[in-house]
Amino acid sequence: MRDKGLETKLRLLTLQLDNWKKLHDFITYGLDKAKPIISAEQERQFTEVRADLLQETAYAFNALSILSELSGKAMNVLQRASSIRGVRDLTNDEIRRLEAEWNGVFTKLGVVQGQLKANRKQLASQTIIRYFLGRFLRRPATAH
Amino acid sequence: MVTAVVETRLLVLNADPVFQDEALAILDSIDRIETPRVVRTLSEAIATLIEENFDAILIENGAAIAVEQAVNVRQHFPSLKVACLTPDRGAADSVAMAEQQDITLILRQQRRGFPRKLKNFVHSLERPAASPSEGIDPCHSLIGNLNQFSAAEILQMSCLSQRSGRFTFKSGRGNSEIYLQQGSVRHAVFGSLEGELAVAEIFRWRQGRFYFEEGIISQEQTVNRPWAHLLIDNLQKLDETLELVSV
Numbered sequence: 001m002r003d004k005g006l007e008t009k010l011r012l013l014t015l016q017l018d019n020w021k022k023l024h025d026f027i028t029y030g031l032d033k034a035k036p037i038i039s040a041e042q043e044r045q046f047t048e049v050r051a052d053l054l055q056e057t058a059y060a061f062n063a064l065s066i067l068s069e070l071s072g073k074a075m076n077v078l079q080r081a082s083s084i085r086g087v088r089d090l091t092n093d094e095i096r097r098l099e100a101e102w103n104g105v106f107t108k109l110g111v112v113q114g115q116l117k118a119n120r121k122q123l124a125s126q127t128i129i130r131y132f133l134g135r136f137l138r139r140p141a142t143a144h
Numbered sequence: 145m146v147t148a149v150v151e152t153r154l155l156v157l158n159a160d161p162v163f164q165d166e167a168l169a170i171l172d173s174i175d176r177i178e179t180p181r182v183v184r185t186l187s188e189a190i191a192t193l194i195e196e197n198f199d200a201i202l203i204e205n206g207a208a209i210a211v212e213q214a215v216n217v218r219q220h221f222p223s224l225k226v227a228c229l230t231p232d233r234g235a236a237d238s239v240a241m242a243e244q245q246d247i248t249l250i251l252r253q254q255r256r257g258f259p260r261k262l263k264n265f266v267h268s269l270e271r272p273a274a275s276p277s278e279g280i281d282p283c284h285s286l287i288g289n290l291n292q293f294s295a296a297e298i299l300q301m302s303c304l305s306q307r308s309g310r311f312t313f314k315s316g317r318g319n320s321e322i323y324l325q326q327g328s329v330r331h332a333v334f335g336s337l338e339g340e341l342a343v344a345e346i347f348r349w350r351q352g353r354f355y356f357e358e359g360i361i362s363q364e365q366t367v368n369r370p371w372a373h374l375l376i377d378n379l380q381k382l383d384e385t386l387e388l389v390s391v
Contacts, residue, residue: 002175004173007173008165011161011165011168011179014179015162015182052184056162059162060162
């Protein structure tokens with residue numbers, strides 16, 4: 001059995017995780033002093049990823065019921081990482097904070113993805129009749 | 145006997161998959177498909193198609209842009225099923241181009257028709273699972289994996305040594321055959337594709353197995369150009385595909 005709502009949540013989560021990974025790749029590149037050249041094309045791609053995250057994060061987090069928990073951290077990361085060059089110019093403290101907050105967002109998203117995948121796996125082994133029968137039988141009796 | 149069906153793999157090219165998700169929501173409700181892979185740009189789509197096998201690509205955009213992107217994909221992946229999901233039919237030349245390139249146009253504005261047409265398209269991609277016993281005979285004169293030797297390398301070697309026979313390539317995409325005669329390609333077939341289009345398709349395969357059977361000659365002739373020309377053209381096309389990835 002397939003749950004449409006669950007699939008939609010998983011899709012949103014996968015898109016979010018993809019973009020947070022891409023953002024991390026760019027941040028890592030920016031922080032690596034051994035890679036001196038930051039091209040205009042890289043900055044354009046970075047801005048593209050950041051723009052997608054800025055417009056989609058609140059909507060996706062809300063749909064996943066993690067808005068209150070993650071929106072602050074996510075906004076801090078997106079505001080601090082304004083460009084690849086900007087990331088390179090951050091102080092050590094700011095870099096540490098940026099990485100910690102990115103890690104907070106990524107970890108939570110990964111955990112939620114795992115939970116949703118587990119739900120999907122469980123659902124896949126059920127038929128529609130068994131699913132509704134299970135829900136019906138589990139319903140608590142009303143007190144009089 | 146019940147025939148096992150392989151889950152359909154779809155790649156969706158959608159620049160705004162979070163807010164323009166009507167088609168994705170329909171795909172979510174279809175059984176027997178893997179969760180569709182979503183990419184936002186054409187270059188990402190090309191890179192993904194090079195890496196992995198998909199049964200079809202769905203391109204969501206305005207008619208003109210979607211058809212242009214679809215034509216681009218078609219040129220680089222001749223056997224791939226391509227569908228454009230557009231809000232309207234677009235200009236006559238876009239429709240003509242789509243028909244000419246075997247690109248399916250599905251209109252998003254038809255409230256009831258859209259989900260049905262999209263589901264029909266997806267169901268048309270279903271294919272039976274390949275039998276595991278379908279294998280390789282130890283008497284074949286040359287056997288190998290495409291991740292170790294590319295089709296171009298194998299064919300180059302066989303053509304240089306003036307071989308005659310049949311190459312069979314087996315991958316997740318299906319089986320294809322290339323017939324050689326005295327060191328030149330005489331006939332190639334992959335599904336409904338024949339001739340140079342089939343050769344171009346096999347050139348892109350990076351996974352799968354192949355074997356060569358000496359002495360099997362095709363009566364049909366669908367390839368008329370010398371091997372060297374085919375090789376140069378296809379390698380050039382491959383370079384163009386890789387250039388698109390780096391855009």
